[in-house]
Amino acid sequence: MLTHMPVLVLNASYEPIHICTVRRAILMLFSEKAMVVEEREELVIRSTSRELVVPLVIRLLAYVRIPYLEWVFNRRNVFLRDDFECQYCGVTRPAGELTIDHVLPRSRGGRTTWENVVTCCRGCNRKKANRLPGECGFVLRSPPKRPGSRCMMLATRCNRTDVDKWRRYLFV
Ligand SMILES: [Zn+2]
CATH class of the missing domain: 1.10.30.50 (DNA Binding (I), subunit A)
Structure with a gap:
């Protein structure tokens, strides 16, 4: 489903803050809360009146303060x-x-x-x-550590190719 593909959301400062669905991204674009930074060139959504290239990365037009970027321990x-x-x-x-x-x-x-x-x-x-x-006789699969940014963690749960294309935004 095209509308369920993941989109990386950048703050106005270009800091990655969230991953949403294409559907949600399109709503933000239409309501002029965000702009497209990168598109999935090969994918187009068509409705009766318009065509839209599926966004890959969008950026919020207004800076939002994100107090929840740190992971709460639970x-x-x-x-x-x-x-x-x-x-x-x-x-x-x-x-x-x-x-x-x-x-x-x-x-x-x-x-x-x-x-x-x-x-x-x-x-x-x-x-x-x-x-x-x-x-x-137990061996830990990976040593436990404090997780990185929330966005990076969400990204690791997404499709490998998406994350590859996002890489330069995730590591700024
Ligand atoms: Zn077990």
Whole structure:
């Protein structure tokens, strides 16, 4: 579906702030809240009265202050950071079937921070209990860390080719 393809939204300052759908981007363009920065040249949306090249990157005309760019630390965002994937066995599950695991267990002084908490399936959580990963043969798929910008995290969930085309805006 063309209208559900992702569009990178830049602030008036060109800072990437959001990823929305083509549908939402077109509404912002029509209401003159944004302008097109890059288009998907090969894709055109036709209605009875007009043709529009599908936007790839748009930019807001007015600068908006975004206080929520920092990720709040909570369960849901830990799952998002880890792509809902158990960081020990790699299984992917819906949020309701996942839990968070303290890499250094709380009983041994481990803290509840981005750097010490990972997404974990119930099976692995039970097996690991109050041990360190190395003590039960577990290997972390990637070391837990504080996530980067919210936009970058959203981008990693989008189609590889889209992210490639956005790259120069994401790393400004
Ligand atoms: Zn697991």
